[in-house]
Amino acid sequence: MASKAMTISRTKSLESICKEIHDSYVEEKQLIQILLNLSQPECRKIRETYMKIYGEDLILRVSFLSNLMLNPFECDAVVAREAIYLNDRVNYMALIEIFTCRKSSHVLLIQQAYHAKYRCQLDFEIGSIEPPHPYQKVTVTALSASHKAHHADISQHIAKCDAKRLYQTGEGKPGAIDEAVVLEIFSKRSIAQMKLTFFSYKHIYGHSYTSVLKNQYFGEFEDAVRAVAKCICSPTTYFAKVLYGCLKGTRNDKGAMARVMVSRAEVDMDEIQRDFKKKYEVELKNVIVESIPEGNYRDFLVAMATKTSTC
Template sequence: MSTLSLPPVPPSPREDAIQLHRAFKGFGCDTKAVIDILAHRDATQRAYIQHEYRTLYSSELLKRLSSELTGRLEDAVLLWMHDPAGRDAEVIRKKLVVDQNLEAATEVICSRTPSQLQYLRQVYYSKFGIPVEHDIEMMTSGDHKQMLLAYVSIPRYEGPEVSREIAEKDAKVLYKAGEKKFGTDEKTFIQIFSERSRPQLNATNSCYHELYGHSLKKAIKKETSGNFRYALLTIVQCAENPGKFFAKVLYKAMKGFGTDDSALIRVIVTRTEIDMQYIKAEYVKKYNKSLIDSVHSETSGNYRVFLLSLLGPNQ
């Protein structure tokens, strides 16, 4: 459920484009006006605004925003302006190739649905001229690489139906491939985690707990390590409760000294229009503090204003 707050009668995209152009003119940028418009328009409206801006002023809105804004606010607004698949493509490319932050790239890939990944692959190729599989192949290794390649390419059922019989069988197979033996049969984990739907994998998780007294998550932590472990944990946690998973990512980004602004921006911007209400609810349930209050204390200035605008009011 989205936290995006839209005006009851949104202005026309042309009017928004004109108002943005006015905000850019003169000495300095009227950043407040930019945030007031862009933080309260959905993905379709933002695409129309970019089209109208191009038509009216023969220039790209993204380029103008990049020249007018700075720092973390610039990073957040530019990411926000992309459509969801375009955003994911930008994040994965940057995290894999530029930053080599494999955990962040893994988070994005392993938390997306099969249909989201299918569209992402198309957009990635059109943006960068190479398949996402190529960059995964080049920048990752071992079981982690095999897990990501399988996860982006294998189609999975997205409906709610589950088979109890398959869930029990998979739980036993995973136990045999992991905790029961010396060493771990990683290929079995990759096969099941890349082929099963989220509800089916969640059913397997429940069966595993019934049969062996603890969750699949605990078994993964015991039997695997590194980025491969993180990929499996992301998949199983998003199968169980994506809101809880992303609440934890946000908490980690703000925990301790300093803030991982890149993670903060990535999660807030990419989840605002999907399930941010659920993430906010899970955050307060788990950490006894509202996400709004945490973000407010960890950020400042117009960057803070923009993120809080996306998050909506405290419940």
């Protein structure tokens, strides 16, 4: 991807690309091709340059391209806002993705971008959702706090101790897991430390912590903890499952497909595509073609899949 983007940036300036877009008033399909031939930072510069020269926001042209042209922190701020307010039901999984799959420095910038754009604190917005929900506790009470107060170094000793506490207050006793213990660990440990804890749990007890949470008698809190653990332990497998669910209609999250394809494009999309093929025995690109009606949105998704697979 980098080599292709560099070739284009060497032969055409940002201004000339903007002029090409403006003068010909390119069709949606052409705009998609132009932007997908650039890196995400270059797409953001195109948007800024176009706005400066012509006073028009390119995002208004094609809404599903907005993730390409927003900076990552602003993009996640928009995702968080839509997760809370866009539908009748809060999209807690989109929020969990943000808090588990971003670095602490990134989360801080997301919160700053959210405040700058919407004039309110993201944590307060999540915490104020009514009626209260178990996912809410895990998201704002624990995960958000974990990004504010933890040590950068990870400890094998702490991981083993936390794993034993999870066992003793979970499958090691009858009844539901102890919410207070889980929330305390989640709020005081970094994402990397929690990942080590979950691996230690499997090493010590011979099975994953998420398998324990499949108990049919458990409730929504355990479901939330399981979702967090999956995102932390194997994000690429998690995102492969999200994409498959979107394509097959088993996941009720309209924005997830484009959100994942763009947000993970320059992070781990190659690994996601490998996990996708391993789990479902088919290429992601082929499932997109089979599942999405012909049109610019499908062209965009196919181009993203092709682009990332050849990085």
